[in-house]
Amino acid sequence: MFSYSNAEQILKAMGEETRLKIISYLTRDSFCVCELVELLQMSQPSISQHLKRLREVDIVLEERRGKWSFYSLNKKHEFYTLILHLVSMLPAKEENIQSLVVEGKRVLCE
Amino acid sequence: MFSYSNAEQILKAMGEETRLKIISYLTRDSFCVCELVELLQMSQPSISQHLKRLREVDIVLEERRGKWSFYSLNKKHEFYTLILHLVSMLPAKEENIQSLVVEGKRVLCE
DNA sequence: TAATTATATAAGCAAATACTTATATAATCA
DNA sequence: TGATTATATAAGTATTTGCTTATATAATTA
Numbered sequence: 001m002f003s004y005s006n007a008e009q010i011l012k013a014m015g016e017e018t019r020l021k022i023i024s025y026l027t028r029d030s031f032c033v034c035e036l037v038e039l040l041q042m043s044q045p046s047i048s049q050h051l052k053r054l055r056e057v058d059i060v061l062e063e064r065r066g067k068w069s070f071y072s073l074n075k076k077h078e079f080y081t082l083i084l085h086l087v088s089m090l091p092a093k094e095e096n097i098q099s100l101v102v103e104g105k106r107v108l109c110e
Numbered sequence: 111m112f113s114y115s116n117a118e119q120i121l122k123a124m125g126e127e128t129r130l131k132i133i134s135y136l137t138r139d140s141f142c143v144c145e146l147v148e149l150l151q152m153s154q155p156s157i158s159q160h161l162k163r164l165r166e167v168d169i170v171l172e173e174r175r176g177k178w179s180f181y182s183l184n185k186k187h188e189f190y191t192l193i194l195h196l197v198s199m200l201p202a203k204e205e206n207i208q209s210l211v212v213e214g215k216r217v218l219c220e
Numbered sequence: 221t222a223a224t225t226a227t228a229t230a231a232g233c234a235a236a237t238a239c240t241t242a243t244a245t246a247a248t249c250a
Numbered sequence: 251t252g253a254t255t256a257t258a259t260a261a262g263t264a265t266t267t268g269c270t271t272a273t274a275t276a277a278t279t280a
Contacts (some may be wrong), residue, residue, distance in 0.1 A: 002199050004134075008127045015121030016238080017114045024114075033257060046239060048258055067247045067256050082195055089112050089188060126268080143227060156269060158228055177226050177277045 002078070010079055013057045018042065019050050020090065023073070026060060027087045028097060030072035032107050039096050059083065068107055112188070120189055123167040128152065129160050130200065133183070136170060137197045138207060140182035142217050149206050169193065178217055 002010070013019065021040060025031055033051065037044050051071055054060040061074045073080065100106050112120070123129065131150060135141055143161065147154050161181055164170040171184045183190065210216050 001201065004127045004130050004200060007130055007196070007200055008125055011121055011125030011130075012237095015118055015125045017118045018238090020114050020117055020121075034255090043240075044257070045241085045259080049238075052258080064247090064257095069257060078199060082192060082199075085192055085195065086117070089192075090114060090117055091111065122267095128268090144225090153270075154227070155229080155271085159268075162228080174227095174277090179227060 010057045010059065013053045013059065014083070014086070016050070016053075018046070019054060021093065022047075022050060022054065022071075023059070023083060024087050024090055024093050025097070026071060026073045027084065028094070030063075030070045032068040032070050034068070035100060035105065035107055036071070038100060038105050039093070120167045120169065123163045123169065124193070124196070126160070126163075128156070129164060131203065132157075132160060132164065132181075133169070133193060134197050134200055134203050135207070136181060136183045137194060138204070140173075140180045142178040142180050144178070145210060145215065145217055146181070148210060148215050149203070 014023065018040060022036060025036065025039060031039070033044065033047055036051075037047050040047060051060065051062070054071075055062060059074055059077050059079060060071050063070050063072070073083065077083075124133065128150060132146060135146065135149060141149070143154065143157055146161075147157050150157060161170065161172070164181075165172060169184055169187050169189055170181050173180050173182070183193065187193075
């Protein structure tokens with residue numbers, strides 16, 4: 001159970017085009033910041049700031065591996081199934097991930 | 111299927127405490143503006159402006175009956191089941207509706 | 221028809237938002 | 251160790267947001 005104020009914060013975090021795209025990508029796999037910069041064609045500070053918003057409401061998790069920070073969806077969050085439902089109503093971003101692979105820009109850690 | 115930009119607009123409309131409470135009330139019944147003013151203890155212009163935001167993304171419907179404007183959830187909207195899922199995670203507002211009835215402030219149109 | 225009631229809209233303003241550029245931190249590599 | 255790479259954060263700024271007060275519109279009632 002969430003307070004209305006809490007739900008507001010989570011929906012505000014989700015309700016932005018770039019962050020929606022990030023969330024959509026993260027339903028496919030986890031990605032590091034530089035991969036998301038490449039996928040979304042936006043500046044690194046902007047992506048980092050968006051990820052911070054998502055982290056603050058716990059819907060994404062961060063894990064450092066070497067010099068990279070990997071982000072993933074928090075599957076234990078009460079909003080997780082709602083997020084999957086939402087993403088199912090949005091266009092998939094599969095081709096963009098494939099392009100990343102083809103261009104050799106995928107970061108494979110250990 | 112929604113565009114990311116479209117989904118952003120809908121989530122922005124939903125992601126505000128007062129509008130979340132309005133949505134929550136509307137899952138119980140339809141209400142006119144003056145009832146929502148009473149339930150939420152906020153100014154009439156503020157409530158009208160919030161309802162406008164919700165109308166603009168079609169998640170609520172408006173119907174005039176006499177001098178009252180009644181608002182209801184749009185059950186045909188693709189977000190409707192997601193909205194119900196969301197509201198199920200929020201505290202119910204049943205007591206407040208009961209108080210409205212007890213205080214004789216419920217507007218019963220024909 | 222005039223007064224009342226319900227609702228919508230406009231204008232003004234402070235706070236929040238989402239970008240930018242600049243810089244700090246942190247890990248790796250040569 | 252010094253340079254490079256990846257990420258985070260800070261400061262500045264234009265836009266959006268959510269309230270307020272004032273006013274317009276619309277239907278009802280006396």
